[in-house]
Amino acid sequence: MIRPALMGLLALLLAPVPTEAGPPRRIVSFNLCSDQLVLLLARRERIASVSYLAADPAMSALADQARGLHLNHRQAEEILALDPDLVLTSTFTDRATTALLARLGRRVVALPPVTSLAETRAQILDVADLLGEPARGRAMVAELDAALAAVPPPAPPRARAVLFQANGWTEGPATLAGDLLRHAGLDNLAVSYGIDAYGRLPLETVLLAAPDLVVSGTMPGNAPSLGQALLDHPALRTALPDRRRVRVPEALWTCGLPQTADAVALLARARDRLR
Amino acid sequence: MSDRALGAGLVLLLALLFSGSLLLGPATPALAFLQGLLADPDGPLRLILVEIRLPRALLGAMTGASLGLAGAALQGYLRNPLAEPGIVGVSASAAFGAVLAFYSGLATLLPLAMPVSGILGAMLGVLLVQALAGTATLGLILAGVAVSSFASALTSLALNLSPNPFAATEITFWLMGSLADRSFDHVWLALPFTVTGWLCLLTTGRALDALSLDEDAAASLGFDLARLRLVLLAGVALAVGAATAVTGVVGFVGLVVPHLLRPLVGHRPARLLPLSALGGACLMLASDLLVRLVTPGQELKLGVVTALIGTPFFFFLVLRAARTAP
Numbered sequence: 360m361i362r363p364a365l366m367g368l369l370a371l372l373l374a375p376v377p378t379e380a381g382p383p384r385r386i387v388s389f390n391l392c393s394d395q396l397v398l399l400l401a402r403r404e405r406i407a408s409v410s411y412l413a414a415d416p417a418m419s420a421l422a423d424q425a426r427g428l429h430l431n432h433r434q435a436e437e438i439l440a441l442d443p444d445l446v447l448t449s450t451f452t453d454r455a456t457t458a459l460l461a462r463l464g465r466r467v468v469a470l471p472p473v474t475s476l477a478e479t480r481a482q483i484l485d486v487a488d489l490l491g492e493p494a495r496g497r498a499m500v501a502e503l504d505a506a507l508a509a510v511p512p513p514a515p516p517r518a519r520a521v522l523f524q525a526n527g528w529t530e531g532p533a534t535l536a537g538d539l540l541r542h543a544g545l546d547n548l549a550v551s552y553g554i555d556a557y558g559r560l561p562l563e564t565v566l567l568a569a570p571d572l573v574v575s576g577t578m579p580g581n582a583p584s585l586g587q588a589l590l591d592h593p594a595l596r597t598a599l600p601d602r603r604r605v606r607v608p609e610a611l612w613t614c615g616l617p618q619t620a621d622a623v624a625l626l627a628r629a630r631d632r633l634r
Numbered sequence: 635m636s637d638r639a640l641g642a643g644l645v646l647l648l649a650l651l652f653s654g655s656l657l658l659g660p661a662t663p664a665l666a667f668l669q670g671l672l673a674d675p676d677g678p679l680r681l682i683l684v685e686i687r688l689p690r691a692l693l694g695a696m697t698g699a700s701l702g703l704a705g706a707a708l709q710g711y712l713r714n715p716l717a718e719p720g721i722v723g724v725s726a727s728a729a730f731g732a733v734l735a736f737y738s739g740l741a742t743l744l745p746l747a748m749p750v751s752g753i754l755g756a757m758l759g760v761l762l763v764q765a766l767a768g769t770a771t772l773g774l775i776l777a778g779v780a781v782s783s784f785a786s787a788l789t790s791l792a793l794n795l796s797p798n799p800f801a802a803t804e805i806t807f808w809l810m811g812s813l814a815d816r817s818f819d820h821v822w823l824a825l826p827f828t829v830t831g832w833l834c835l836l837t838t839g840r841a842l843d844a845l846s847l848d849e850d851a852a853a854s855l856g857f858d859l860a861r862l863r864l865v866l867l868a869g870v871a872l873a874v875g876a877a878t879a880v881t882g883v884v885g886f887v888g889l890v891v892p893h894l895l896r897p898l899v900g901h902r903p904a905r906l907l908p909l910s911a912l913g914g915a916c917l918m919l920a921s922d923l924l925v926r927l928v929t930p931g932q933e934l935k936l937g938v939v940t941a942l943i944g945t946p947f948f949f950f951l952v953l954r955a956a957r958t959a960p
Contacts, residue, residue, distance in 0.1 A: 525804065526804065526807060527814075527815065561659070561660040561661070561814075561815070562686060562815045563659050563660050563661035563682050563686055563687075564660055564661055566661070566678050566681060566682055566686075567661045567662070567678055567679075567682070569678060583736055583737055583738075583739050583741065583742050583796075583798060584798050584801070584804060585736060585801075585804045585805065585808050586803075586804040586807075589815050592685075592686075592815060592817050593685050593817045593818065593819065594681050594682070594685035594686050594817065597681060597685065598678060598681055
């Protein structure tokens, strides 16, 4: 079984106190991705707090569910004041806060960021177990799989796409966005440049490679972004007509969720429009 | 060496560096690029040349000239060898102005807001430094540090209040200064202000010559010092503000270039100004070429390169100033 191994990876920062019997009843999350998993899987009355980002519709796919809940600003003090029996976060954010909470005897679980839909499924099931809601976890995974199955398969010839993000960053196959491209039946240009996870692709290189699709994220709420200005470069607009440039809402692929399947559907539609 | 020969040499160097900027890039090796361009003049290579490399080279030359010229003018006016837009805090205040216009969303509504706000920031910076400093070297550096820190604190505040959660990360890269992937939009945005700034600064030459004696001498020779101050500060603010708004903060060009050229022109500001503009453009383009050649693909930031070149030079000048101080 892979699940127990993943579980070990997941529970990086288990506090020394033994867990009480029964599911956690005062759950606090302070990372956008763990926030959304808690909103999906936990019973509402057991959620003590999620981070303010979870209520931002530009960043979060579940902003509506977050409304009305206590929203924290990722500070150890405010989290402690809520007296949580389980704190969820990511291995990437606020390591100092995470370590402090664990040292103060709270049960803290840091989730690693997912880099594929397979990892998304496993993480949903793991967190569901942790929250004492295994049936909800299985239902969410079934929802994800159903949405993926509804995406029409690609017809040959295969199209080549490149992920072109703020400041010219691209993502290879070993990332969630890269895995979404694969599920949408698109070849990832980053592979030809030896990029497995993250790397830079100069605009010139992208233009010369002439990909069929250029895929970028949308800046949350269209907030002004210097990094995104590159995606509107006149050379890119001239070389590629609008239908060959796709924007994926950031909320769909920042975290691995059932909603992430919508990003695959969006990419598949863009792929079919090429014909 | 006569000014004419020196100027001609710099123009030649500038032409060479400009051509290099057009030919070298991450897409293909220079020779293959030329061949491909001649074989298919309407292909993607033309787009790369016209829409990516040409604006980049033009912006490099423009901003380099602005920084060199502003450095020479500030050094002449403050009669201080360490005056330079970066060191006296003008670049940091221009950056604050530009950041404010950008992240408040004003620049999205009205693209001109970015250079204009950068220029206003630069102007405030110059005024503050001048009010704080006087002509003593130490006072100038302290005033520069104070103005720079204040401007960066305000920049951080603006970023904290931005609706874009990635603003702080983005701005870190922007503040390092870069010419990468700029477009003609940026050129047209900066050009009118830049040229106006140059014209202001170039007219101050003779007054700066007189001022190099001392203020009374300059006044008795019939130069209106209040007017000189106004024209010079406006020129510095226009040139540096517009440059910073499109390329971010590029330091030390205004320090190094006038110092290298000054001994060659007999320490006369009037002769130094136009040559410093040419020299600044050359140094900027050379640094930008270095950025592309040394770490292709993963580009080093231009401001980092100019700082690496300029900081040892700055140390040397500080040491020399300390040794000759009474």
